Amino acid sequence: MLEYTLKRAAGTIPVILGILAISFVVLYLIPGNPAETLAGPRASPESIARIAREMGLDQPLHLRFINYIVKILHRDLGRSAINDRPVYTSIREKFPYTLKLSILAMFISIISGLIAGIIGALRRGSFIDRLCTVFSVSGISVPIFLTGLILLYVFAVKLRWFPISADHCPNPWLGLLLPAITLGIRSGAFLARIIRSSLIEVLNQDYIRTARAKGLSSWRILTHHALLNALIPIITVIGLDISSFLNGSVIVETIFGIPGLGRFTMESILKRDYPVIQGVVLFSALVFVTINLLVDLLYAWINPRIRDEILAGKS
Amino acid sequence: MSRLTFTGKLAVVGLLFFILVALFAGVIAPHDPTETDPERILKAPPGFPLGCDQSGQCVLSRLIHGARLTLEIGFFARFIALLVGLAVGLTAGYFGGWWDWLLMRIVDIFLAFPSLLLAIAISMVLGQGLLTVILAIAIVGWAETARIVRGAALELRSAEFVEAAHAMGASHTRVILTHILPNCMPLVVVIFTMGMATAILAEASLSFLGLGVDPSLPTWGGMVSTGKDYLLHSPGLSIYPGLCIGFAVVVFNLLGDELRDVLDPGRRSQW
Numbered sequence: 001m002l003e004y005t006l007k008r009a010a011g012t013i014p015v016i017l018g019i020l021a022i023s024f025v026v027l028y029l030i031p032g033n034p035a036e037t038l039a040g041p042r043a044s045p046e047s048i049a050r051i052a053r054e055m056g057l058d059q060p061l062h063l064r065f066i067n068y069i070v071k072i073l074h075r076d077l078g079r080s081a082i083n084d085r086p087v088y089t090s091i092r093e094k095f096p097y098t099l100k101l102s103i104l105a106m107f108i109s110i111i112s113g114l115i116a117g118i119i120g121a122l123r124r125g126s127f128i129d130r131l132c133t134v135f136s137v138s139g140i141s142v143p144i145f146l147t148g149l150i151l152l153y154v155f156a157v158k159l160r161w162f163p164i165s166a167d168h169c170p171n172p173w174l175g176l177l178l179p180a181i182t183l184g185i186r187s188g189a190f191l192a193r194i195i196r197s198s199l200i201e202v203l204n205q206d207y208i209r210t211a212r213a214k215g216l217s218s219w220r221i222l223t224h225h226a227l228l229n230a231l232i233p234i235i236t237v238i239g240l241d242i243s244s245f246l247n248g249s250v251i252v253e254t255i256f257g258i259p260g261l262g263r264f265t266m267e268s269i270l271k272r273d274y275p276v277i278q279g280v281v282l283f284s285a286l287v288f289v290t291i292n293l294l295v296d297l298l299y300a301w302i303n304p305r306i307r308d309e310i311l312a313g314k315s
Numbered sequence: 316m317s318r319l320t321f322t323g324k325l326a327v328v329g330l331l332f333f334i335l336v337a338l339f340a341g342v343i344a345p346h347d348p349t350e351t352d353p354e355r356i357l358k359a360p361p362g363f364p365l366g367c368d369q370s371g372q373c374v375l376s377r378l379i380h381g382a383r384l385t386l387e388i389g390f391f392a393r394f395i396a397l398l399v400g401l402a403v404g405l406t407a408g409y410f411g412g413w414w415d416w417l418l419m420r421i422v423d424i425f426l427a428f429p430s431l432l433l434a435i436a437i438s439m440v441l442g443q444g445l446l447t448v449i450l451a452i453a454i455v456g457w458a459e460t461a462r463i464v465r466g467a468a469l470e471l472r473s474a475e476f477v478e479a480a481h482a483m484g485a486s487h488t489r490v491i492l493t494h495i496l497p498n499c500m501p502l503v504v505v506i507f508t509m510g511m512a513t514a515i516l517a518e519a520s521l522s523f524l525g526l527g528v529d530p531s532l533p534t535w536g537g538m539v540s541t542g543k544d545y546l547l548h549s550p551g552l553s554i555y556p557g558l559c560i561g562f563a564v565v566v567f568n569l570l571g572d573e574l575r576d577v578l579d580p581g582r583r584s585q586w
Contacts, residue, residue, distance in 0.1 A: 014420045014423075014424075015420065015423045015424050015427050018420065018421065018423070018424030018427075019424055019427055019428070022424065022428075023436075026436050026437075026439075026440055029440045030439060030440055137565060137568065137569065138561070138565065140564075140568060141512070141561050141564035141565040141568055142557075142560075142561040142564070143516050143519050143520065143536075143539075143557060143560050143561065143564070145519070145520070145523050145539060145543075145557065146539065146553075146554070146557030146558070146560065146561060149539070149543060149546060149550075149553055149554065149557065150554065150557075152546070153546060153550050153554075157546070157547060243429045243430070244429075246429040246432065247429045247430060247431035247432060247520075248431075250431060250432070250435075250524065251520060251523060251524070254524075255543070265432070265435070266524060269435065269439075269524055269525065269526065270525065272439075274439055277435060277436060277439055278436065280432070281428065281432045281433065281435065281436045284428070284429050284432050285427050285428045285429065285432075285433075288427055288428070288429055289427050292427075
């Protein structure tokens with residue numbers, strides 16, 4: 001396991017370097033000269049040149065890239081072009097909201113995905129199975145802003161069960177419920193499809209027939225034999241969820257007024273605050289890579305066969 | 316066609332419907348989608364079945380013209396993504412070695428970004444516009460295509476008919492174009508169909524964030540975005556275009572599922 005862990009971790013290094021390179025290029029290409037922005041509108045050319053020198057903008061590109069990496073290692077993701085606030089400080093302040101939202105959404109996703117997937121697999125072809133399929137196809141297809149707007153309209157505007165903006169909610173988890181459902185239903189729908197098909201596959205295996213022949217109850221077969229084998233796809237989907245939650249938070253947090261990383265991104269887009277957007281995108285990519293690494297390790301830990309295959313060179 | 320299931324036929328009918336609406340948008344739409352009128356703002360005068368938006372533009376006409384723009388953006392974005400993904404995937408899988416390693420690391424890097432955030436960053440660099448939206452969706456989408464095609468090419472590389480072609484002295488280009496590529500075609504069709512669904516969602520998300528095409532142009536995502544400010548008064552402004560997006564995505568997803576089963580039954584279990 002240690003060998004695999006090291007190998008897998010080493011594999012992320014080129015990816016992380018590539019992410020840094022792309023975000024460096026983005027920073028380099030975005031419109032506007034950062035030195036001019038920092039110096040203000042009435043600065044003389046000399047002072048702009050001085051600031052550019054201080055920022056290291058006169059150095060050759062490869063040195064600037066190295067400086068960029070060094071800065072990021074020191075948790076310096078740049079500063080806002082609007083109010084000069086360090087991007088890292090803002091991210092640290094906003095990320096907990098997004099994290100809380102994602103955890104709640106993942107919870108909803110797993111519960112709804114498991115229920116719909118298991119029912120679909122056990123009562124294959126029945127009316128309730130069709131209903132679950134409709135739920136999962138529409139869950140995948142309906143854009144999250146539509147789900148969000150409909151939930152907001154029905155439960156917050158018409159029924160008034162929830163506040164319109166999570167900002168003004170007395171209970172922080174209650175305010176997160178609608179947005180978490182919005183995010184969670186989509187990945188829950190995806191999960192339901194995968195659990196259904198992998199359960200159907202597992203339930204046709206010989207050892208399930210043996211278990212049934214031994215006289216075990218359906219419930220016991222499901223929990224002790226079938227579901228354990230369906231665990232792998234569940235973990236894969238959870239890894240993918242992180243990406244969809246980071247994407248979705250931009251839209252959902254905007255709709256429901258959650259002061260997290262997503263709304264921060266949206267506000268920065270509106271203000272054309274390029275350094276902030278670049279910093280947030282970089283941060284999200286690094287979070288995503290880290291989570292994927294952990295998911296892969298978990299994967300190999302649960303299923304040693306995969307680990308051995310990869311170590312044998314069949315990557 | 317006879318092999319299609321009921322849902323498959325439904326999806327084909329849905330697709331034809333969308334294509335026809337998009338093609339004949341100018342004929343079907345009751346009004347000019349960009350014609351504003353302060354008298355009609357947020358009202359539903361006779362002759363405007365779905366009412367008018369915040370500038371007095373006919374919602375139904377904008378939905379109809381939106382079908383055209385949305386399908387166009389999705390098609391061109393996925394087409395570019397497909398060409399790049401094919402070139403990368405075929406050569407990586409066929410040649411293998413360091414070339415494969417290099418290309419696949421680049422693919423890994425692009426897949427490491429949350430897709431919408433990468434699209435946002437690209438839109439910021441390129442500036443607002445139709446071409447930007449198409450390129451942003453294409454840049455986000457090519458990597459996945461490349462990875463799937465590479466897997467297929469890797470398998471086909473050692474197929475007997477490929478070895479036979481080599482033995483007959485066929486060049487690499489010839490082998491790739493006449494033996495590997497045609498055998499990847501069913502896969503490519505499925506990827507493209509499923510990709511249309513993601514492209515429509517991506518366009519809608521970008522428009523929703525104000526990074527789409529010019530808001531006066533009718534796109535479904537843009538309509539949801541401007542409509543959400545009037546949610547309390549006229550929820551239809553954002554719900555109708557949202558439903559259109561949902562239906563279009565369902566159609567492409569179902570069609571993709573169906574094509575996968577029909578064209579490529581052996582691979583079904585792989586994805």
